[in-house]
Amino acid sequence: xxxxxxxxxxxKELRQLARDRITLAMIVGIPVLxxxxxxYAINLNLRGLHAGIADQAQTAGSRALVxxxxxxxxxxxxxxxxxxxxxxxxxxxxxxxxxxxxxxDFERRRIxxxxxxxxxxxxxxxxxxxxxLQLLQVPIDSAASDTRAPPRSTxxxxxxxxxxxxxxxxxxxxxxxxxxxxxxxxxxxxLFTAVAVVRERERGNxxxxxxxxxxxxxxxxxxxxxxxxxxxxQTTLILALGVxxxxxxxxxxxxxxxxxxxxxxxxxxxxxxxxxTRAKSxxxxxxxxxxxxxxxxxxxxxxxxxxxxxxxxxxxAEVLPLTHFLRLIRGVMLRGAGLWAMWPDVLALLAFALVMxxxxxxxxxxxxx
Amino acid sequence: xxxxxxxxxxxxxxxxxxxELVAVDHVDLEVPARQVYGFLxxxxxxxxxTIRMLCGLLMPSEGEIEVLGLRIPAQAEALRRQIGYxxxxxxxxxxxxxxxxxxxxxxxxxxxxRQTRSxxxxxxxxxxxxxxxxxxxxxxxxxxRQRLALAAAVVHEPKLLFLDEPTSAVDPQSRRxxxxxxxxxxxxxxxxxxSTHYMDEAERCHRLAILDRGRLVADDTxxxxxxxxxxxxxxxxxxxxxALQPTLxxxxxxxSVAQIGASLRVLMAADADAAEDICTRMRDxxxxxxxxxxxxxxxxSLEDVFVAATREPGAVxxxxx
Ligand SMILES: Nc1ncnc2c1ncn2[C@@H]1O[C@H](COP(=O)(O)OP(=O)(O)O)[C@@H](O)[C@H]1O
Ligand SMILES: [Mg+2]
Numbered sequence: 001x002x003x004x005x006x007x008x009x010x011x012k013e014l015r016q017l018a019r020d021r022i023t024l025a026m027i028v029g030i031p032v033l034x035x036x037x038x039x040y041a042i043n044l045n046l047r048g049l050h051a052g053i054a055d056q057a058q059t060a061g062s063r064a065l066v067x068x069x070x071x072x073x074x075x076x077x078x079x080x081x082x083x084x085x086x087x088x089x090x091x092x093x094x095x096x097x098x099x100x101x102x103x104x105d106f107e108r109r110r111i112x113x114x115x116x117x118x119x120x121x122x123x124x125x126x127x128x129x130x131x132x133l134q135l136l137q138v139p140i141d142s143a144a145s146d147t148r149a150p151p152r153s154t155x156x157x158x159x160x161x162x163x164x165x166x167x168x169x170x171x172x173x174x175x176x177x178x179x180x181x182x183x184x185x186x187x188x189x190x191l192f193t194a195v196a197v198v199r200e201r202e203r204g205n206x207x208x209x210x211x212x213x214x215x216x217x218x219x220x221x222x223x224x225x226x227x228x229x230x231x232x233x234q235t236t237l238i239l240a241l242g243v244x245x246x247x248x249x250x251x252x253x254x255x256x257x258x259x260x261x262x263x264x265x266x267x268x269x270x271x272x273x274x275x276x277t278r279a280k281s282x283x284x285x286x287x288x289x290x291x292x293x294x295x296x297x298x299x300x301x302x303x304x305x306x307x308x309x310x311x312x313x314x315x316x317a318e319v320l321p322l323t324h325f326l327r328l329i330r331g332v333m334l335r336g337a338g339l340w341a342m343w344p345d346v347l348a349l350l351a352f353a354l355v356m357x358x359x360x361x362x363x364x365x366x367x368x369x
Numbered sequence: 370x371x372x373x374x375x376x377x378x379x380x381x382x383x384x385x386x387x388x389e390l391v392a393v394d395h396v397d398l399e400v401p402a403r404q405v406y407g408f409l410x411x412x413x414x415x416x417x418x419t420i421r422m423l424c425g426l427l428m429p430s431e432g433e434i435e436v437l438g439l440r441i442p443a444q445a446e447a448l449r450r451q452i453g454y455x456x457x458x459x460x461x462x463x464x465x466x467x468x469x470x471x472x473x474x475x476x477x478x479x480x481x482x483r484q485t486r487s488x489x490x491x492x493x494x495x496x497x498x499x500x501x502x503x504x505x506x507x508x509x510x511x512x513x514r515q516r517l518a519l520a521a522a523v524v525h526e527p528k529l530l531f532l533d534e535p536t537s538a539v540d541p542q543s544r545r546x547x548x549x550x551x552x553x554x555x556x557x558x559x560x561x562x563x564s565t566h567y568m569d570e571a572e573r574c575h576r577l578a579i580l581d582r583g584r585l586v587a588d589d590t591x592x593x594x595x596x597x598x599x600x601x602x603x604x605x606x607x608x609x610x611x612a613l614q615p616t617l618x619x620x621x622x623x624x625s626v627a628q629i630g631a632s633l634r635v636l637m638a639a640d641a642d643a644a645e646d647i648c649t650r651m652r653d654x655x656x657x658x659x660x661x662x663x664x665x666x667x668x669x670s671l672e673d674v675f676v677a678a679t680r681e682p683g684a685v686x687x688x689x690x
Contacts, residue, residue: 011473015464015465205461205462209477211452212474213478368421
């Protein structure tokens with residue numbers, strides 16, 4: 001590979017990119033749009049959920065607990081019931097989103113330090129589940145401070161149980177932003193290289209390029225490098241919005257977040273190149289990109305829990321870069337894990353990128369037929 | 370003329386099929402070095418396909434190609450350092466400036482880094498692009514684009530230059546200037562292969578190959594090609610050219626009748642009859658329609674050569690069956 005020729009290609013791409021308003025708008029627009037869409041779904045400040053209340057204790061303490069929960073503003077009273085059963089029916093029918101059940105032996109449990117109440121939510125809506133988490137923070141002991149019970153410093157956690165129906169996996173909303181990094185990179189990176197190469201073919205630039213001494217690897221690598229920079233910029237944008245607006249934690253090292261993103265970026269760019277060797281028009285390139293994008297979204301564990309998928313779907317998911325990236329990024333951002341602890345996924349992404357790049361270079365012909 | 374011993378291009382039985390279609394059909398060629406060699410043919414006659422095969426961009430279906438002593442397509446990569454190729458449609462980057470395009474091509478073609486700047490300045494000057502060097506290539510006029518494309522094709526001073534219909538989108542004055550530039554390159558020792566469908570351009574080439582529906586139908590100097598038609602071209606001056614045209618076209622041995630202003634230009638098939646005899650017979654036959662008709666023999670033009678080459682009975686039978 002000749003460095004001067006490679007650099008010439010890279011600079012040419014960057015210049016063209018800087019003058020291409022539509023692509024620039026997509027680079028910034030797609031992450032912002034997707035974050036806004038999903039951000040609405042993971043809005044942690046959801047308020048006024050319809051709640052059904054079954055206070056079977058009916059003591060001053062239990063009533064105070066209910067009042068405190070209402071005071072958070074997260075819920076508003078929808079129905080009252082003497083027993084939990086009618087609430088479950090209402091929940092199932094979607095008439096209420098949250099059911100608060102206080103058992104008859106509320107006072108006893110409170111003194112014993114056991115769980116004193118149950119918040120049952122429709123877990124199929126992750127929004128509701130996320131919002132209901134706030135109800136678990138309501139103090140129990142202070143709510144009943146007029147009783148003889150000593151104000152014990154028992155941890156609040158665990159005293160109010162959250163029961164999430166229809167979504168036993170309990171996927172947390174914070175899962176979405178790290179996942180979104182992967183989804184956005186998969187969507188834009190594959191598309192950019194696939195379309196960029198096909199566009200050059202359509203405009204006749206490719207006939208000029210292949211009649212020069214440029215080598216296949218110079219052409220292909222030169223196409224990829226500028227978009228690696230673009231991909232890392234996009235990653236930065238999503239992270240900044242995710243951390244700044246949606247308070248998503250980055251528990252592991254930021255450097256490793258970028259390392260994981262870079263792996264996914266290269267894998268996807270190489271896949272885009274491979275598509276470009278096949279696609280005859282920009283439209284076809286977009287169709288093929290979509291064909292890759294759809295299984296990535298559905299099978300990678302972004303939309304549906306990986307563990308719940310059929311075996312065949314899991315196998316298929318293992319050959320999608322997004323699957324491995326999601327494991328890495330959730331590990332690093334949410335659990336604070338190190339990349340090396342998840343080396344099989346690092347290796348899988350690396351292998352994917354290498355195989356795709358090699359295929360793209362060998363399949364690319366410096367010919368018109 | 371400055372002929373060197375070995376030809377720049379040698380082609381034997383070159384054929385290219387696209388499915389059923391035979392785009393190039395057993396073409397034999399020899400292009401002498403340091404000359405302007407023309408490819409004349411109508412659209413779809415296989416000019417671009419032939420040029421692409423010579424550059425190693427398309428695989429031939431059959432035949433042998435040797436360009437600058439290299440076997441193509443096997444040694445195409447080695448050839449690419451020595452050729453320039455100006456594609457039929459503008460293929461530089463419309464969203465890069467004139468100078469950026471030239472700098473890109475200089476880097477890609479391996480012009481030494483120290484010389485790049487002066488080389489580009491010289492090209493900008495030579496091809497009258499200096500004033501618009503910061504302008505995006507997409508905003509140039511047709512003639513300016515052609516000059517930029519030529520400058521880009523010769524940035525590395527190639528030995529051999531392929532130009533595929535370089536003047537098709539250009540006004541007459543720009544075409545004249547462009548051809549001056551081509552001869553300057555030939556004088557400097559470059560071999561040029563230029564395809565065109567303009568007769569006046571073909572006329573200027575040192576040597577000419579006429580392609581028709583993929584077949585090579587003539588190959589010689591323009592003068593020799595025209596000379597071979599001596600005694601076969603006639604001019605009919607008449608009051609009623611449109612009325613006489615169909616009558617003449619029915620005549621035995623007439624290859625074509627074209628109206629040129631108030632006269633008709635008639636091309637006869639190769640025939641043993643002397644030109645005077647044909648003149649007399651034609652005049653006698655046409656008297657009944659126009660008493661004042663006159664017929665005279667005229668010097669053949671390249672247009673006649675082209676028509677003769679593409680309409681000889683043999684050629685017509687071979688391709689219309
Ligand atoms: N890639 C291709 N696939 C199929 N047919 C082609 C292709 N390229 C050229 N042809 C056909 O081959 C014939 C010759 O084309 P071309 O070489 O472009 O002619 P010219 O350059 O003389 O106008 C035309 O009939 C054209 O339609
Ligand atoms: Mg052509």
